[in-house]
Amino acid sequence: MPGTVGRVPTPAVPVPGARTAHHTATPILGGPWGDTVLGPPESWDPAVRAVVDVVLTSPVPMALAYGEKLLLLYNDGYAELIGGRHPEALGRPAPEVFADVWGLPGVGDVIERTYRSGESFLENETLLPFDRRYEHGAEQAVFTRGYSPVRDSTGEVVGVLTVAAQTTQVTNHLLSLSEFAAALAGTLTLDDVARATLRYAIESFDADRVSFAVDDGTGFRTVRRVRGELLDEADERLPPLWRRVAGDSTAPLLVAARTGVPVFTPDGQPLREHAVDRHDQKVRALATVPLRSLVVRGGFAVGYETAHHWSTAEQALLSALAELIGQAAERARRFETQHGTAQLLQRSMLPEHLPDLPRLRIAARYAPGVDGNAAGGDFYDAFLLPSGRLGVVLGDVAGHDVQAAARMGQVRAALRALALADPRPDVVLAGLDRLVASLGAEADTQELFVTVVLGVVDADDLSVTLASAGHPAPLIRRCTDEGDSTAEYVDLPPGPPLGLGGRFATTTVRFVPGDTLLLFSDGVVERRRQSLSAGLARLTEAVAEAGNGDPRALCAVASGAVDDATEDDVAVLAVEYALRPSRSVSMEVPAEPTAPSRVRHWMTAQLTEWLVPEQVIGAAVLCTSELTTNALLHAGTAARVEIDLSAERLLVSVSDSGTRGTVTRARTDTLSSRGRGLGLIEQLSDAWGTDPTVRGSTVWFEILLPPG
Numbered sequence: 001m002p003g004t005v006g007r008v009p010t011p012a013v014p015v016p017g018a019r020t021a022h023h024t025a026t027p028i029l030g031g032p033w034g035d036t037v038l039g040p041p042e043s044w045d046p047a048v049r050a051v052v053d054v055v056l057t058s059p060v061p062m063a064l065a066y067g068e069k070l071l072l073l074y075n076d077g078y079a080e081l082i083g084g085r086h087p088e089a090l091g092r093p094a095p096e097v098f099a100d101v102w103g104l105p106g107v108g109d110v111i112e113r114t115y116r117s118g119e120s121f122l123e124n125e126t127l128l129p130f131d132r133r134y135e136h137g138a139e140q141a142v143f144t145r146g147y148s149p150v151r152d153s154t155g156e157v158v159g160v161l162t163v164a165a166q167t168t169q170v171t172n173h174l175l176s177l178s179e180f181a182a183a184l185a186g187t188l189t190l191d192d193v194a195r196a197t198l199r200y201a202i203e204s205f206d207a208d209r210v211s212f213a214v215d216d217g218t219g220f221r222t223v224r225r226v227r228g229e230l231l232d233e234a235d236e237r238l239p240p241l242w243r244r245v246a247g248d249s250t251a252p253l254l255v256a257a258r259t260g261v262p263v264f265t266p267d268g269q270p271l272r273e274h275a276v277d278r279h280d281q282k283v284r285a286l287a288t289v290p291l292r293s294l295v296v297r298g299g300f301a302v303g304y305e306t307a308h309h310w311s312t313a314e315q316a317l318l319s320a321l322a323e324l325i326g327q328a329a330e331r332a333r334r335f336e337t338q339h340g341t342a343q344l345l346q347r348s349m350l351p352e353h354l355p356d357l358p359r360l361r362i363a364a365r366y367a368p369g370v371d372g373n374a375a376g377g378d379f380y381d382a383f384l385l386p387s388g389r390l391g392v393v394l395g396d397v398a399g400h401d402v403q404a405a406a407r408m409g410q411v412r413a414a415l416r417a418l419a420l421a422d423p424r425p426d427v428v429l430a431g432l433d434r435l436v437a438s439l440g441a442e443a444d445t446q447e448l449f450v451t452v453v454l455g456v457v458d459a460d461d462l463s464v465t466l467a468s469a470g471h472p473a474p475l476i477r478r479c480t481d482e483g484d485s486t487a488e489y490v491d492l493p494p495g496p497p498l499g500l501g502g503r504f505a506t507t508t509v510r511f512v513p514g515d516t517l518l519l520f521s522d523g524v525v526e527r528r529r530q531s532l533s534a535g536l537a538r539l540t541e542a543v544a545e546a547g548n549g550d551p552r553a554l555c556a557v558a559s560g561a562v563d564d565a566t567e568d569d570v571a572v573l574a575v576e577y578a579l580r581p582s583r584s585v586s587m588e589v590p591a592e593p594t595a596p597s598r599v600r601h602w603m604t605a606q607l608t609e610w611l612v613p614e615q616v617i618g619a620a621v622l623c624t625s626e627l628t629t630n631a632l633l634h635a636g637t638a639a640r641v642e643i644d645l646s647a648e649r650l651l652v653s654v655s656d657s658g659t660r661g662t663v664t665r666a667r668t669d670t671l672s673s674r675g676r677g678l679g680l681i682e683q684l685s686d687a688w689g690t691d692p693t694v695r696g697s698t699v700w701f702e703i704l705l706p707p708g
C-alpha cells in the first residue's frame with residue numbers, strides 16, 4: 001500500500017501468523033461488513049465485487065481502500081507486506097492502520113489524491129515505510145506500486161486499488177551492473193574478462209551454471225562455472241580452464257555467438273545433445289546471449305536446473321551485459337595481440353638458454369615494467385669465452401617500445417661479438433660506446449641512453465673482472481667461516497653511459513666457492529617515493545639475509561627486496577661459485593593427461609640413482625607432480641622440468657612456454673592445483689618462488705638435504 005519512505009528489507013516471505021491466499025478470503029467475505037458502508041457481501045456492487053475477486057485470487061500483493069474512510073480489503077500477498085498489522089487491519093480505515101506513516105510524503109497523500117481525482121498513479125521503485133518484520137542490517141526490498149481508482153457500476157469512484165510489485169532483484173542487478181563495469185574496466189586479457197563475467201553471472205543471477213565463449217581462429221574456446229564450485233584466491237587469478245570447440249558446433253551458446261541472435265529457453269533440455277557432464281544435463285532453463293562486438297565473436301550463457309521465465313527486465317539486463325562484455329573483449333583482444341608481438345620481439349632479444357656449468361650456477365629473472373604490453377630495453381646475457389671463462393652482462397636501453405627493444409638487441413649482439421674477440425671488459429665497452437654513438441647519429445637523436453655492466457668470471461683464478469658504463473655496481477654475497485653471510489657492492493667506477501665517448505676502468509675482485517655475484521637493473525632498487533640509497537641498502541640487506549647463495553633464489557629475493565611496485569623493467573642475473581659441482585637433468589613434458597605420471601616415474605628413478613634420501617624423494621616428487629599439473633592445465637602448453645642436485649640442496653623448476661595468462665600470472669605469488677598446490681609446496685619445501693619470464697613462467701622449489 002502507501003508510501004515511499006522507510007526501511008523494508010527483502011522480498012516478501014511468509015510471516016508467523018500470516019495466512020495463505022485461500023484463508024484470507026474467509027475473513028474478508030465473512031467479515032461484519034453489514035456495519036460498514038459496503039454492507040453484506042451479497043449486496044456489493046457487481047463492479048466492486050469483481051475487483052475484490054481479483055484481489056483475492058492474485059498472487060501479487062493487492063489492497064482495496066474503499067469509500068470515504070478508505071476501508072481496507074487485501075489479499076495474502078499484501079498481508080505479508082504489512083506484517084503484524086494483519087489481520088486487525090481488515091475492514092479498518094487505512095489512515096488508522098497506517099497512522100504512524102500516513103502523513104509522510106508519498107504515503108496517504110497519494111491514495112487520497114487518486115481517490116479525489118480519479119486518476120491513476122505509478123510510483124517507481126520505492127521502499128515500503130511500514131514493514132517492521134526484518135532484522136536490522138538485512139537487505140531492503142524495493143517495490144513498484146500502482147494506484148488506480150475503482151469505480152462502481154455507475155462510474156463513480158468508490159475506492160483505490162493498490163498493486164505492489166517487488167523489483168528488488170532487478171534493482172539489485174542494475175546496482176551491481178556498475179560494479180561489474182568497473183571490474184571489466186580493469187581487465188587486460190580475455191582470461192580476465194572470462195573470470196569477471198563468470199563471477200558476476202553466477203552471483204548476480206544466482207544461476208546454477210554460467211559459461212563464456214570467444215572465437216579462437218578456426219573455432220571457439222569456452223569456459224564455465226557451476227554453482228557450488230570451490231575456487232580459492234589463487235584459482236581465481238590463474239587462467240581459466242578453457243575447452244576448445246569446433247567452429248561449426250550446434251551448441252546453443254556457439255549458435256548465438258555465430259548468428260548474433262539471443263535465445264531464451266524457459267524450460268526443456270537445451271543442452272541435451274551437447275552436455276559434457278551431469279551439470280549440463282540438469283539444465284532446464286537457458287539464456288544464450290551473443291557479445292555485441294565487431295572484433296570478437298562470442299557470447300555467454302546463464303542456466304538454471306529448474307524452469308525459469310526470462311522476464312523482459314532480465315532480457316534487457318543480459319543485453320546490457322553483452323554490450324559491456326563485448327567492449328571489454330575487444331580491448332582484451334587488442335591487448336593480447338600487442339602483448340604477443342612484444343613478447344615475440346623480447347624473446348628474440350634474450351638468450352634461449354644460459355650456460356650449464358658444473359661449478360658456476362647461473363640464473364636470471366626478467367619482468368617487463370609498465371603493464372607488460374611493451375617490449376622493454378633491459379637485457380642480460382651469459383656466455384662462455386674461448387678461454388673457458390664466463391662472460392656475464394646486464395644492461396638497460398632507455399625506453400619501453402619496439403625501438404628500445406630493437407636497439408637492445410643490437411647492443412647485446414655487438415657486445416657478445418666484441419667479447420668473443422677480446423674479452424677485456426674495458427675494451428668491450430669502448431667498442432660498444434662507438435656503436436651506440438653511431439646509432440644515435442644515424443637516428444639523429446641525443447636521447448639514446450644505454451648503461452651496461454660487464455663481468456668476466458675466471459673460476460680457475462678465483463676472480464671476476466668488471467667494468468661499468470653508467471650502470472649500478474654489482475653485489476657479491478659471501479659466506480664467512482662461521483657460516484654467516486654478508487653482501488657488499490663491488491667498488492667499481494661507474495663510468496659514463498655508452499655513446500658519450502667516455503673511458504672505462506676495470507676492477508678485479510676475489511670470487512671463490514660459496515660466493516654469488518648479482519647483477520641487476522635500476523628497476524630493482526628505484527622507487528618513486530624513496531631514495532636510491534634506501535633501495536640499494538634494502539637490496540644488500542635482503543641478499544645478506546637469504547638462506548643460501550642459490551642463484552635462482554637470490555634472483556627472486558632481489559626482485560622483491562624493495563617494497564612498492566615499479567613501472568620500470570626488472571632484470572637480475574646471478575652467478576654462484578658452488579662449493580661442489582652439482583648434477584643436473586631435465587625432461588620435456590608434453591601437454592597430455594599422462595604427463596604428470598611420466599614425470600613422477602622419471603624423477604623417482606633419477607633421484608634414486610643419485611642416492612637422494614627417500615624422504616626427500618617423496619616430497620620432491622609430490623611437489624613436482626603438482627607443479628607439472630598446474631603448468632599443463634593453466635598454461636595450456638608443454639612444460640620443462642629441471643632437477644639440479646648439489647651437496648646442500650635439491651632444486652626443481654617447472655617451466656611453461658604459454659603466453660596466455662602470463663600477464664596476470666606475473667603478479668601472482670601463489671599457486672594452486674585446484675586449491676591444494678600452495679599449501680603443499682609451502683609445507684614440503686624449504687623455499688619456493690615464481691619466475692615470470694618472457695617465455696612464460698617458471699615455478700621452482702628447493703629442499704635442503706640432511707647432512708651427510
